[in-house]
Structures are given as structure tokens and as C-alpha cells.
Amino acid sequence: MVDATIKQDGAVMRADRRSSLQKTFQRKSTIAFIMTLPLILLIAILVVYPALYAVHLAMLNKSMQKFVGLSNFTFLFKRETFWMVVWQSCIFALTAVFFKAIIGFFVAHFVHNIPDKGQRKWRGMLLIPWVIPPAMSTLAWLWLFDPSYSAFNWILERIGLSGVPWLGDAYWARFCVILVNVWIGAPFFMIMYLAALKSVPEQLYEAAKIDGANWWQTMRFVTLPMMRNIIMITALFSTIVTFANFDIVRVLTRGDPLDQTHVFATWAFRLGIEGGDIPLGASVSLFMVPILTIGAIFILRDIVKRGNEA
Amino acid sequence: MKKKSMTRRRFVATGAAAVGGVVAAPYVSSAQSAGTLKVGFWDHWVPGANKAIESAAKAWGEKEKVNVEIDFITSQGNKILLTIAAESQAKSGHDILSLPTWQPARHVDNLEPVDDVMGDLVKQNGKVNATVEYLGKIKGKWVVVPSTAGSQIKGPASRIDLLKQHAGVDILAMYPAGAAPKADGWNMETYLKAAKACNKAGVAFGIGLGTTSDSVDTAGAFFNSYGAVLVDQKENITVKTDKVRAAMEYMKELTAELPADAPSWDDASNNKWLVSGRGASIMNPPSAWAVAVRDAPQIAEQIWHHGMPIGPSGRHAPFLPYFWGIWSFSKNKSAAKSLLRALSTEAAAQSMVEASKGYDIPAYANFSTFKTWAEMAPPKGTMYHYANPHDHQVLSIAAAPSPHRIAEQIYTQGLMTKMIVRYHRGEKLDSVLSWAEGELEGFMRT
Numbered sequence: 001m002v003d004a005t006i007k008q009d010g011a012v013m014r015a016d017r018r019s020s021l022q023k024t025f026q027r028k029s030t031i032a033f034i035m036t037l038p039l040i041l042l043i044a045i046l047v048v049y050p051a052l053y054a055v056h057l058a059m060l061n062k063s064m065q066k067f068v069g070l071s072n073f074t075f076l077f078k079r080e081t082f083w084m085v086v087w088q089s090c091i092f093a094l095t096a097v098f099f100k101a102i103i104g105f106f107v108a109h110f111v112h113n114i115p116d117k118g119q120r121k122w123r124g125m126l127l128i129p130w131v132i133p134p135a136m137s138t139l140a141w142l143w144l145f146d147p148s149y150s151a152f153n154w155i156l157e158r159i160g161l162s163g164v165p166w167l168g169d170a171y172w173a174r175f176c177v178i179l180v181n182v183w184i185g186a187p188f189f190m191i192m193y194l195a196a197l198k199s200v201p202e203q204l205y206e207a208a209k210i211d212g213a214n215w216w217q218t219m220r221f222v223t224l225p226m227m228r229n230i231i232m233i234t235a236l237f238s239t240i241v242t243f244a245n246f247d248i249v250r251v252l253t254r255g256d257p258l259d260q261t262h263v264f265a266t267w268a269f270r271l272g273i274e275g276g277d278i279p280l281g282a283s284v285s286l287f288m289v290p291i292l293t294i295g296a297i298f299i300l301r302d303i304v305k306r307g308n309e310a
Numbered sequence: 311m312k313k314k315s316m317t318r319r320r321f322v323a324t325g326a327a328a329v330g331g332v333v334a335a336p337y338v339s340s341a342q343s344a345g346t347l348k349v350g351f352w353d354h355w356v357p358g359a360n361k362a363i364e365s366a367a368k369a370w371g372e373k374e375k376v377n378v379e380i381d382f383i384t385s386q387g388n389k390i391l392l393t394i395a396a397e398s399q400a401k402s403g404h405d406i407l408s409l410p411t412w413q414p415a416r417h418v419d420n421l422e423p424v425d426d427v428m429g430d431l432v433k434q435n436g437k438v439n440a441t442v443e444y445l446g447k448i449k450g451k452w453v454v455v456p457s458t459a460g461s462q463i464k465g466p467a468s469r470i471d472l473l474k475q476h477a478g479v480d481i482l483a484m485y486p487a488g489a490a491p492k493a494d495g496w497n498m499e500t501y502l503k504a505a506k507a508c509n510k511a512g513v514a515f516g517i518g519l520g521t522t523s524d525s526v527d528t529a530g531a532f533f534n535s536y537g538a539v540l541v542d543q544k545e546n547i548t549v550k551t552d553k554v555r556a557a558m559e560y561m562k563e564l565t566a567e568l569p570a571d572a573p574s575w576d577d578a579s580n581n582k583w584l585v586s587g588r589g590a591s592i593m594n595p596p597s598a599w600a601v602a603v604r605d606a607p608q609i610a611e612q613i614w615h616h617g618m619p620i621g622p623s624g625r626h627a628p629f630l631p632y633f634w635g636i637w638s639f640s641k642n643k644s645a646a647k648s649l650l651r652a653l654s655t656e657a658a659a660q661s662m663v664e665a666s667k668g669y670d671i672p673a674y675a676n677f678s679t680f681k682t683w684a685e686m687a688p689p690k691g692t693m694y695h696y697a698n699p700h701d702h703q704v705l706s707i708a709a710a711p712s713p714h715r716i717a718e719q720i721y722t723q724g725l726m727t728k729m730i731v732r733y734h735r736g737e738k739l740d741s742v743l744s745w746a747e748g749e750l751e752g753f754m755r756t
Contacts, residue, residue, distance in 0.1 A: 062715070062756055079752055080745075148569065148582055168571030256520045257573035258728055273391050275722040276416045276715075277755075 057282040064279060072283035081259055081267075082284070089263040089288070091174070092249075093242040096181040101235055103182065104189020111190065112197045123194070130187035138251040141180045145252065170260035173253050177261050180248050185241075189234055196230035197223070229303050236299045243288050264288055346377040347645050352390060352408035352460045352632060353382035354666060355597055362665035363459050363653065370652040376645050385410070397637065405640040406649065409633045411707070412721065414446050414454040415714035421453040422636040427647050428452040431654050436675030439705045441629050448714070453635065455650045456673035458662040460632030463671055463696060463705060464527050467584060467598055468591035469513070470689070471612045476511040476590065477504035485616040487691020488684060490700045493617055498535065501619035502564055508590040509567040516583030516592040517568050518575030519731050521724030525575060527628035528593040529726040530708020532564075533557045535621025540720055541712040541750055549746050556622070558733055558742070565734040573731045585609060593628065595669055596686075596693055603688070611688045615696040617703050627698065629705035631673060668693045719753035 024030050061068045076082045111122050129137060144151045145166035153163030167173045200223060208218045224231075246265035249255060255262035255270060262270070264284055272281020349367060354360050360382050371378035381404070383390045394413055397403030398420050414421060428447075432438065438446075438456060446454045473479040479500070484493040505515045518525035533539075538557035542548050565572070569583070581598040583589040587609050592598060602610035618627045634653070636646040652658065659672040664682045672678075678697045686693040698705060708726060709717035720726070725746060732742045 075752075075755060080748065146582075148571070148579060148586070148588065165571040165574070167574035173574065253574065254521060254576065258731055269388075270722065273388060273395060275719055276412070277719075278395070280755075 054282045054286055057279050058286050060279045062277050062279060068279075072279050073287070076280070076283055076287070081262075084259060085262045085264060085267045085284070086287070088174070088261065089243060092178060092181070092245070092263050093239055096178050096185065096242050097235060097238050099178070099182045100185040100189050100238060101231070103186040104193050104234075107186070107190045108193035108197055111194055123191070126190055127187045129184050130191075132184075134184050134247045135251055137184060138180055138248050141176070141183075142252055145176055167253050168257060170257055173257060173261045177249050177252055180252065181242060181245060184248070185238060188238065192230055192234045193227065196227040200226045229306065232299050232303055236296055240292055240296070243292060345642075346379060347371070347406070347642050347649060348379045348381075348404040349649070350381045350383050350390075350393060350404040350407040352410075352457075353384040354459060354669075356600065356666045356669050359459065359662070359666040359669070362658075362661040366653055366658045366661065367649060370649050374645070374648060376642075376649075378649070383408070401637075401639045403637070405642045405646045406634055406636055408457060408460065409454055409635045410460075411445060411630055411632075412714065412718040414633050414635060415448050416718065417635070418448045418453050420638050422638045422640065422643055422646075423451045423453055424455055424636065424647065424650070425452045427455055427650055430651065431455065431674070435654065435656065435659075435672075435677060438673045438675070439629070441705050441707045441710065442631050442673045444710050445631060445707070445714075446633055454633035455635075455654060457632040457634045458653075458659045458670045458672040458677075459666070461671045461673060462595040462630050462669060463698065464524060464531075464593050464595055464628040464630065465615060465618055465696065465703070466591050467594050467596065467613055467615050469584075469589075469609070469612045470614050472508060472511075472513050472590035473504060476513065477507040479504050481614050481616055485614065485695045487694045491617055491695060491702045493620075493702070496617065497620045498560060498622075502560070502567075504591075505564055505567040511590075513588065513590040514567060514569055515564075516575075516580045516589035517564070517572060518577075518580055519565065519568070519572040519727045519734075520575045520579075521722075521727060522575075522577045523630065524577045524580055524594065525727050526708050526721055526724050527630060529561070529730060530710075530721075531593075531618060531626045531628040531706065532561060532621070533708065533726055534626035534704070534706045534710075535618070535623055536560065537621075537623030539711065540709070540725065540746065541716050541753075543711050543713065545713055545716065545754065547747055547750050549743050549750065550740075553623075554743065555739065558729065558739060561730045562733050565730055573727075584613070596667070596696060597669060599692065600667055600669070607688070613692060614689070615693050617695060617698075625703040626706045627703040629671075629707055631671075668696060671697055715756070716750070716753045720750070723749070723753075725749055725753075 057064070058072055059067055059069055061071075107126060111119060111126065114122055143149070150163065150166055152166065156163055164172055166176050204222050204226070205218065208222050213221065243263075244265055245263060246269065249261055249263050249266045250269070253261040255266050259267070264287060268281040268285040270281075271284060272278045275281075351360070351363055351367075364380055367378050367380060370376075383393050385391075390408065390410065391413075393403070394407060394409060394417065397407065398417050401420070409417070442456045446452060446456060468481055470481055473481050484496055485491050508514055517528050519529070533554075536553050536557035538551070538554040539548050540554070548554070569575075580589075580592040580594055581601060584592045584594070584598045585602045585606050587606065596615060599610055599613045599615070602613060618625050634650055636643055636650070640646055654674075656677065659674075659677050660680050660682070662670050663672065663680050668682050668686045678701075679699045680697070683693045683697050683699070684691065695702070707721075709720040711717075712720060729742050729746050732745065733739055737745075
């Protein structure tokens, strides 16, 4: 009798355990975790490990044989070129993101107002700069700005103007790298904003119209608030990517003339790989991480807060 | 038949004797001791030039019964630098790797000393120049073997017709094919005069002032011609010296005669300048001429490779050697050394020079008179003086003789070209020199 009861209890426990396991596996969060596990592992291998390794490298001396703590950073803070690179990276990223956002915003509106039939063609064409590998499209730009054979200068000279040293003068060179970044990145903003515009309910515009709102009021009180999250996320994402940009500057100017177009990534490459000072290069590349992280936290917190309010 | 049984005591004694014998036996180093040798050679610019080094390595492999696996690694996008850095970090990869200019000094701790190989090669092929020794012999030890493939002299490549027409310079008379140079009058002053005359005529000299190697090498050669050293061998900063000031004054005058966008030139810009017919002279190995032969034969027929102008401290030509190094973590060192000896014979060097159409420069004194340079055309003899057959100029490198870790920074950061551009753009000389001093202090870190 007692034996039978124990056996029964055991069976019940086993069944309970099985069902709780089943329940765990049936839980959406578990399934989501399992499904994202390959991606998490991939990110851990390709992002987390190199990032931690970069932190480790940044704390070694030049010959990478001694731990020096934050000495590489304190050394950088005393270098004139470093602060010039900080300044240039900020100018480059903030100006480029601003113009990408403005151009993307207006182009998205134009495309949104094109009748559905022809819209797909325009969307496709406008995305071309974004889908071409940047190193390739920048090479084409390099030929247009070429010091000796610039196609732009050829046109200027044909209309009686003198040629411009596009990449030889610091200000023109900065203009050129920003222009190319805007040309490549604006379609991304355009497509994100277009998606946001399409998700704004038509009734809101109808209600605004009934209330007698003009174009600007509709934009300010309907369109912009509805697009705000997308605008913030796109701007944040683009700022991070633009701060980390390498290929455009590397292909167009390599940081010349006089280091006046270097950004963090190109200068880190110059110091680390070309100059053989890998720890210093790693320190330069890590410099923006805390600043961008704080910015990202604030923006994402704001988005989550407004999501909860909604 | 009597069976011989082995006791436990006897087994132990025999085993110990066998082990002792193996340990005591002299190790005979031979290439056959290795099965496979992994080699990473620099991927040559000149089409077909890889073939010569590949054939030489394969022929050695067949003879020595070693399987040679060859990768040709491009320097485009600095891939060769990235490969070297990765293998050095991982302590794994090829057995032999091509190492550009400053890499032997940078990776000295991971390179197998090759004093034995270099000792024999110098006896066999003649001395190597001081620049090769400066870059390849670190702390008194050879850590690399100079490579024929990729080593180059970036001396002047000028238009015969334009120099004669606009500057009155008969470059053929100064540097005749097949004969010693008669270029005593080819000095800094005449060079500057020629640059001014050609610029006035709309065919300016094309010298870059960017931070890529062509620009830096040229600036370095001019500095060396004035004896202008930025940091001496004892790590003293010597920027504010009369020699540096003299070099800067000269370069300021010369820069005024160069294209306005020279500060943004890369290594392709000067080639395009000459091939397009817009310039009278550039500083480059014969690759620009080779492109002109293909794309603009009428210009190629007028290109002559010749020596540098002489300065107060001599006639210095920009020289950029490549090396072959054996990683200290290689498992096939004896085979690797044997292969490097095979690649450094006269026949191998000659085949590399021929396959590269004269571009490659062997490091050894006895190898500067190959017939390839004498016969290359059009015009016949254009490359006769390229390999410095009469030891007419000093083959030097920018930033030498500063200690390697500092020199490498001066070179890769283009310090000299930046100094020139700053001065050219109106900054006071003292201010430029103080700025350079500050940069050099930063380069001193260990």
C-alpha cells in the first residue's frame, strides 16, 4: 500500500517536472531566447569579444608587454592632433547626420506624395547610393574630386571658373568627405522616414484639416510627433555609425591634408596599423564609446518612456 | 632455435641507451626535415611579376621535396600590414612572410635571426647598402633577408623633351645609356631652376606632399641631401638645426613650383601626372613609365630614369626595400632558411628583375648591372641608371638614422611633408619646427 503510494507520488512528480519543462519551452520568452541564441552567440564572438580585447589592448604599452592602465588616454589628451581629430569627428558626424536627416525628411515627403503606382521606382532609385558598397562609390567620388583630373573642375573650367583644390585644401576636403557621407546616408533616413510617414493614420490628417490646421500646424502637431521615435532612433543609429566611419575618409583623403580630415577610425588605423602602435590606436577608437553610450541611454530611455505613456 | 628473452633490467638499459643516443646525435639541418612550408609573398604591382618568385620557390620545393604553399598578399588597403599584425599577434600563420620597410624592426621579437644566411649571401652576392642594413639588422642581428621583389628606388623619371625645351637640361647627356653619369652640375640649384622653368611652361614637376610613401620618400631624400635629421641615433631631437632650416627653405621654394593640390596627392597621383603629359618630371620607380608604354606610348618614348640632384650632404635617392622574414614560431625554420637562400641567388634575382620589367631592385652590390635595365625600351636605356649601376647616389630612406620606433612614426605620419606644407602655407618656420618638436616628443613613447 505504502509502496504503491510512493510509486504514485514519483510518477506525479515526474509528470509535474515534464509538464513544467513543457511549460517553460512553451513560454514565448523561452522560445524567443532560444531563437535569438545563435545571434547572441554571434554578437558575443564578433562584437563583445573584440570590444573587450580592444579595451585590453588600450591598456598596454606600445610594445604590448606591460599593463599601463589609462596611460594611453592621458598621453592622448596631451596631443594637439588628438583634439583636432575629436573636433573634426564631431563636425563630421554632427553635420553629416543633420544634413542626412533634413534631406531624408524632405525626400521622404516628396516620395510619399508620389502616386502609389510610380512610387516603387523612385524608392528604388533613391536607395541606390545606400546599397552600393561605400568603398566603391567613394572611389567614384574620388575620381570626381581627383586632384589633377577632377570632372567637377573640368566643368568649372568650361564655364570660365577656376578649378577648386577639392581634396588639397582643408576646408574643401572636409566639405567633400561630409558631402559623400550625406550622399551615401541620406537614403537610409529617407526610407525610415517614409515608413514612419506611411504609418501615420490618415484620420489624424483629416481631423487636422477639419480643425483648420495649415501645412505647418499639421507638420508640427501631427506628423512630427508621430515620427518622433523613428527620427530619434534613426539619428542615434546614424550618429554612431557616422562617428565610426572609416571608408569614406580613408578612400578620399586618408586624413590629408595635414591630418585635417582625420576622424577617429582613420586616425586609429594610422596610429595602430600603419604606425605600429596598436594600443594607442585602440585607445583612439575607444574614446567615443562612453560618450555615445551615455547619449544612446538618454535617447532610448526617452523613447521607452514615451512608449509607456502611449 | 633458441629464443632470446629480454629481462626487465635489460629492457630499461636498452631504452635508456636508445634515448641517450637520440639526444646526443648531432642534428642535421636539412630542408627535407620539413613537409610543408607556408609562404606569404607580396603581391606585385607589375602583371606577371609574381610568376618569377613562384617558379623559383616551386623549383626549390621540388628539389628539396618540400611542399611549398604560396599566398600572394596585396598591399592594397594595407592588407599585408594587417596580415603581419594578425600573424604576429596570433603567433601562427605563414613560415615566411614578406615584410615592408619598417616591419622587421616592429616585429623583431617574433622574427628568427638569419645572421648565418645573410653572412653567406653577402659573401656570395656582395655587400648590401646602408639602408638595407639599417632596416634589416636590428640590435646587431639580421632578422630578415632583403627581398628583390618589391624593393624599389624612387628617383626622378623625367621627360627628355620637356626638360630640354623648357629648362635647357639635357638629361641624356648627364645620364647616358650604358655609361657612367656626367651629372656633376645636376644639383639642388639646377633642379630648382628646372622646376621653375617647367612650371612656368605649364608642365610642372609632380611631387606629392601627402602622407603616402611616394611623398614621404621624396621629402626624405631632399632632407637627407641637406643632412637634415629630425632625431639622431641617440634619440636627441635635432629639428632646430641649420641643416633642417636649409632643407625647409629649399622645399618651400620647390613647393611653390609644384601643383597646388600636391598636399593631397597619393601614390597614384604622380604617375597620372606624368602619363597624362601634364608634367615634366616625377619621383617614382618605373611603374609610371610601364603604364605609359601601355597607355601613352608617345609619352613613354620620352621618359628617362635618372639620378637625384646633389645636395650639401650628397646625392640621396629614395630607396624602399622589402624583406623576407621567418617567424620565430615557424615550425620549418631550416627549410625556410634554405628557401630564402634559393631566392637570393643571382639567377633568381635576375628572373625577378626581368619579370617585373626592371622594377625590382636586388639589395646586393653585385646585382646592379643586369641586362634587363640596360635593354629596357622605349627609349632604349631608359632604365640603365635606375638600379644605380655606377654607385652614383646614396640609396637612403626618409627618417633614417633615427631609432626605428621613432623613424617609423616620422615616416608613417608624414612628418616631413606636413612640415613642408605648413611652411608653404605661411606658418613661420620657428612655429613649424616647434610643432614638429612636439610631434616628435609624442613619437618617443615606448
